Amino acid sequence: MAVLCRPAVAVPDHVITNEETLELARRLHGDHPQLELALRLIEHTGVRKRHLIQPIDVVLEHPGLAARSTVYEAESKARVPTVVRQALEHAQLEPQQIDLIIYVSCTGFMMPSLTAWLINSMDFRPQTRQMPIAQLGCAAGGAAVNRAHDFCTAYPEANVLIVACEFCSLCYQPTDLGVGSLLSNGLFGDGIAAAVVRGEGGTGIRLERNGSYLIPNTEEWISYAIRPTGFHFQLDKRVPGTMEPLSPALQEVAEQHQWNAGKLDFYIIHAGGPRILDDLCRFLDVPPEAFRFSRATLTEYGNIASAVVLDALGRLFDEQSALDGHRGMLAGFGPGITAEISLGTWVAPD
């Protein structure tokens, strides 16, 4: 019985408010023919502030791909261990008790991934398996939960550490001037999250079923162009409308479990943007407050990519409203267009 325990989350100190973002967009793109549209989109993200690993002036200056990669490595090494330690404490486990580390991050690339450094520097066993995933984007938070669930199903005594480290500000590309890019510049934030899936014991969500769904022929809707300046995020304007084809897939996974996706007790949904949440609410026929954890993440931190679902999950724990036997869904969405869906029941041993 794989139990997804309480996550740990950290966001960096540098804060940019939505007002500052709008002001910045006006200043940088005063002559942009679609500035008003971009401003309107940013205003409607529902983001109040975002946290960045560097001051905004530094973020805006692209120092080159090599320098950015160096920043990614230094910042991840500086920030991840604290979050990992806290996640382990929440799960009441020591590093030596972890069998697999799933490290997801789509905003920086290292080879080897941070897993090797984590094992060496945090006293994990050399036998710890490593699963670094860079190419599932925002869906990787859900994918990490699902692959951890699979692993604990295969090895019921195993424990899996999930780490999501996203420095979206390191993908800022000053030369990308499409409306999608301007919107993204106002939507994404930096954040780190970690959580443990315990094979035995633990308080949290007992993972019971997972599924994946790719909307056919949408693989170009969210993508990276790989250039000498690094990853260039490309967002198709059809992406906000993807909840219509995805909600039946969520419903189908629920039905396989004899559940109704619209009648669950809690929802941990990737906060890709406001319309994602609004539409999914509507298509699943759930009240808006059902997505309050995801909305809070979006409001407080912006879209922190694969870390969103873990942060929203943390807010479920914080609220202390879940009761033994409550049923819920966790869903990550990202490039593909891919949904990673998970169903589970709240368990709180006496």
Add this chain to the structure above:
Amino acid sequence: MAVLCRPAVAVPDHVITNEETLELARRLHGDHPQLELALRLIEHTGVRKRHLIQPIDVVLEHPGLAARSTVYEAESKARVPTVVRQALEHAQLEPQQIDLIIYVSCTGFMMPSLTAWLINSMDFRPQTRQMPIAQLGCAAGGAAVNRAHDFCTAYPEANVLIVACEFCSLCYQPTDLGVGSLLSNGLFGDGIAAAVVRGEGGTGIRLERNGSYLIPNTEEWISYAIRPTGFHFQLDKRVPGTMEPLSPALQEVAEQHQWNAGKLDFYIIHAGGPRILDDLCRFLDVPPEAFRFSRATLTEYGNIASAVVLDALGRLFDEQSALDGHRGMLAGFGPGITAEISLGTWVAPD
């Protein structure tokens, strides 16, 4: 019972012999202070020829990271489907029967990874799970087999498709002039491999146990530097000596299974280079011919990264010498320094 079925392998048409490699090194690096050392190392790789996706003249000209990424995408889309189809035929399965695609490739980066395109263009179900791994390097072939094994252990009726697509020639960096780089330029080749792990049925290796091992504090020994010119492969001169610390880890996994790593019927070992194979032979105390499949891969194709173990496995099938009940080991090695180890028994249903 997860059975690793007969792989399919393809190498591209452009061939460079070791003599041509040596001649090229002499021509390009005539004034290099360590040319003689580099030539000696290349001479001793045991590589007779390598296959490249482009003529050597084109490989030598770095067209920039964006152009290389375009080549990676075009060539992988052009070459992977045939290999996948053949692997499915070997396993006697249709795309619709695959539950998970594990796509490993460390020589190009796409977001989304090729998994999304494969699902769309090859009639896989939209529910197919995707596990793209870019950051385990040459160890990813072994990791893919092991994660497929885990998945089939969790879901005994599931089938997993593994794809390893490595275009090492797209990581050639003309400005990297260290001896390690010169050696790598003469060692790595291009190749694509795929194989299916069937949860039920199938002829091949019944996967029984897997393990991973990271040699402590060696995470910098094999790495990429990320620069505007792309991935720069950095190889520490201590890497060829890593079989001494790794062989006890292989032995330990075997002992957990009440097997002796030195007394198995077949070995599928990552052919990182000649000393890797020579040393491991010695430390495991097995005769040189035990590693004949890996040596043949190295001789015929060079080090084709994560695809090596699948190609060597293909040669085991080709030889038709394995008998029902024969016991063997598969091991991939790569950055970390990480070993991914698998134990299995040959099964050939009547």
